[in-house]
Amino acid sequence: MSTMMIRRVFVNGAKNFVRSGSVTAATVLIMTVTLAIVGLLIFLSAILTNTLTAIKDKVDVNVYFVTTAGEGEIISLQNKIADLTQVASVTYTSREEALISFKARHATDELTLQALEELGDNPLGASLSIKAKDPGQYEGIVQFLSDNPTTGADGKSIIDRVNYFQNKIVIDRLTGAIRATEQAGAAIVLLFALASAVIAFATVRLAIYTAREEIAVMRLMGASNAYIRGPFIVAGILAGVVASFIVLTLFYPLSWYAGSALSSWLGGFNLFSYYLGNFALFFSILTGSGFLLGGVASFIAVRRYLRV
Amino acid sequence: MIYFDQVSKQYRDGTPALENVTLSVSPKEFVSIVGHSGAGKTTLLKMLLAEEKPSAGNVFFEEIDIHGLPKNALHHYRRKIGTVFQDFRLIPTKTAYENIAFAMEAVGRRDDEIASDVPYILDLVDIGDKAHHFPHQLSGGEQQRVAIGRAIINQPDVIVADEPTGNLDPVNTYDVIEILKKINELGTTVIITTHNKGVVDAMNKRVITMDKGKVVRDDMHGHYIL
Numbered sequence: 001m002s003t004m005m006i007r008r009v010f011v012n013g014a015k016n017f018v019r020s021g022s023v024t025a026a027t028v029l030i031m032t033v034t035l036a037i038v039g040l041l042i043f044l045s046a047i048l049t050n051t052l053t054a055i056k057d058k059v060d061v062n063v064y065f066v067t068t069a070g071e072g073e074i075i076s077l078q079n080k081i082a083d084l085t086q087v088a089s090v091t092y093t094s095r096e097e098a099l100i101s102f103k104a105r106h107a108t109d110e111l112t113l114q115a116l117e118e119l120g121d122n123p124l125g126a127s128l129s130i131k132a133k134d135p136g137q138y139e140g141i142v143q144f145l146s147d148n149p150t151t152g153a154d155g156k157s158i159i160d161r162v163n164y165f166q167n168k169i170v171i172d173r174l175t176g177a178i179r180a181t182e183q184a185g186a187a188i189v190l191l192f193a194l195a196s197a198v199i200a201f202a203t204v205r206l207a208i209y210t211a212r213e214e215i216a217v218m219r220l221m222g223a224s225n226a227y228i229r230g231p232f233i234v235a236g237i238l239a240g241v242v243a244s245f246i247v248l249t250l251f252y253p254l255s256w257y258a259g260s261a262l263s264s265w266l267g268g269f270n271l272f273s274y275y276l277g278n279f280a281l282f283f284s285i286l287t288g289s290g291f292l293l294g295g296v297a298s299f300i301a302v303r304r305y306l307r308v
Numbered sequence: 309m310i311y312f313d314q315v316s317k318q319y320r321d322g323t324p325a326l327e328n329v330t331l332s333v334s335p336k337e338f339v340s341i342v343g344h345s346g347a348g349k350t351t352l353l354k355m356l357l358a359e360e361k362p363s364a365g366n367v368f369f370e371e372i373d374i375h376g377l378p379k380n381a382l383h384h385y386r387r388k389i390g391t392v393f394q395d396f397r398l399i400p401t402k403t404a405y406e407n408i409a410f411a412m413e414a415v416g417r418r419d420d421e422i423a424s425d426v427p428y429i430l431d432l433v434d435i436g437d438k439a440h441h442f443p444h445q446l447s448g449g450e451q452q453r454v455a456i457g458r459a460i461i462n463q464p465d466v467i468v469a470d471e472p473t474g475n476l477d478p479v480n481t482y483d484v485i486e487i488l489k490k491i492n493e494l495g496t497t498v499i500i501t502t503h504n505k506g507v508v509d510a511m512n513k514r515v516i517t518m519d520k521g522k523v524v525r526d527d528m529h530g531h532y533i534l
Binding site: 223 | 385386389411418462
């Protein structure tokens with residue numbers, strides 16, 4: 001198709017969009033609802049991810065060392081653990097820091113502090129707090145520790161205990177719950193996105209159905225299929241893009257209101273901040289979806305009436 | 309120029325629309341096809357426009373079997389034929405000017421050609437003062453003139469008009485027929501289907517009479533006999 005014909009396709013598409021009045025309004029309205037659902041799914045996904053991340057952050061495994069373990073040996077083990085691909089972070093707590101923390105926790109417990117005083121020496125060992133990238137990976141990390149025992153100068157293991165086994169049931173249940181929630185979330189997002197796409201498709205098809213006789217006449221006038229189809233695709237894309245702009249505009253005051261109203265309920269997650277911080281993501285997904293939905297739906301719908 | 313060679317058409321439910329029709333139309337002829345509703349007139353035109361395929365037989369246009377043309381060549385073939393319908397079938401979102409211009413745009417004519425030809429044709433069909441009216445702002449007769457303008461703008465070899473006066477009052481009927489006669493006199497073949505006895509008789513041109521899918525009469529200077 002020549003540049004002249006492409007320009008005509010765009011001009012005719014834009015004119016169709018503007019002049020089709022109620023048909024255009026209905027298409028844009030349905031597309032707006034569809035894209036609003038897609039946008040809400042992005043928010044839902046973010047809330048879910050944020051909540052799950054907060055829960056995941058609360059899960060860790062602590063390795064407690066015997067009091068005779070040397071700091072060098074512990075730091076060496078910390079580095080080995082940090083190199084594991086499953087590990088997100090490893091935090092070292094020295095004997096002294098453990099003692100200060102213990103005293104702070106029991107500042108009002110006179111009896112415990114007095115007992116500690118009478119011991120004379122620091123009875124607490126150093127520890128490593130390990131956070132895995134995924135809660136399901138703790139078992140592998142603990143396995144690494146048992147496969148690579150670290151011994152001190154006396155030949156005995158410097159690890160006193162690992163609290164994974166006592167927390168295993170809780171971690172396993174949490175891991176299962178997180179996975180199930182993620183899968184359910186993805187399924188819901190997919191289902192709603194699919195349902196909205198089907199509704200948008202049906203609307204565009206209906207809009208083009210009203211123009212079926214026009215298409216037939218264009219064919220009889222000798223217009224090529226590409227030249228007939230082009231303006232409908234342009235009008236469909238315009239409907240999708242205009243709808244996406246409406247949704248992006250509506251989300252500004254809505255997320256502002258919801259952000260302040262729901263922040264405490266969502267554990268500090270502010271929808272308005274998220275919207276502003278991820279505007280490029282919203283813009284690209286919504287505008288891209290509108291563009292694709294409008295374009296592809298028009299392409300398919302017109303094809304039906306171009307068959308000889 | 310146009311040759312229907314033993315063409316038959318049967319619809320899916322078994323109803324015969326055309327039975328063994330053989331006829332030819334020469335260049336510059338004015339042919340009226342008459343017959344009762346369901347006689348096969350419109351089916352015959354649809355065959356010529358490659359909208360319907362025959363169940364048997366062939367339709368030739370300038371020695372080309374039109375139903376043997378590949379799909380991507382059909383639009384080139386259809387550019388040789390201008391079409392006029394009883395219900396006008398103008399594009400509702402385009403003005404009278406744009407409806408006629410569309411036919412030129414579709415075949416890839418340049419903007420300057422469109423700018424010079426469309427006003428000429430609008431004046432020819434006597435609708436120049438309503439060039440920027442949309443179809444719903446025009447009367448039936450005015451819409452049909454726009455439709456004729458659209459059909460002739462690309463100077464087709466043949467004008468096919470399916471009941472072009474069916475929705476018009478006597479005055480507009482007369483005007484439309486006069487325009488079609490003028491087009492024919494300028495050298496374009498015209499084929500119309502009609503129920504209008506007055507039109508056919510006044511024309512004194514070739515009349516093909518159809519009944520139950522068959523050609524029952526073919527008179528060079530015929531009358532409406534049913």
